[in-house]
Amino acid sequence: MSDTGRKPMGDKVSETVTPDSQKSYMEQVKEQITGAYDKVVRDMQPPETKSTSQSTADTVTGKSSDAKDTAETQKQSLPESAKQYAASAQKTTADTLHSAGDYVSDKSTESKQR
Template identity: 45%
Template sequence: MSDLGRKGFGDKVSEAVKPDSQKSTLEKTKETVTDQVDKVAGGVVPDNQKSFGQTLGDKAQSGADTAKSDAKDHQATLADTANEYLGAGKEKLAEAVEYVSGAISGAKEGGEATKK
């Protein structure tokens, strides 16, 4: 049971169960709008004025939103770290190529000097 003006739990479940590929543009838009209205209503009404079920649902939604946000933040951090390691790897590879090239050139010059 949901509080007055709030999105019902049954509606939330049925929306989550139906794949987006089977929803019309109107359905997707309606879900997006009603989800946002429900989140705003959940944040405006104090917990002591909500039913137990609504409070529990709002806490679960808040936790899910926080987890998504944290995952996004960590994803960006991991991408940055991976790019830093990739850059360092390229730099070390270039140094190795330069060293090997120098060693081969030195060996070639030494071999030619010995022939003379």
């Protein structure tokens, strides 16, 4: 049982178990809005005013939410890291080729002066 003003735990479980592909666009939007509202209320409500079941549910869903947020952040950062790595490799290669060209040019000038 959830505290007054909070999203019922049964709804949370049902939303989590049901794949998004089986939900209408409006259901998905509703879940996002009610989920965001419930998160705000969860974070604002002092722990001592929560029922035992609500406190337990908040602890579980909070850790689950944190793990999901971390996974999403890492998922987004992997392609960005790959792009940065590729750009760095490209710059290093260009710098190396430029240096090699300068070296060859200098050696060519030296041999002409002899």
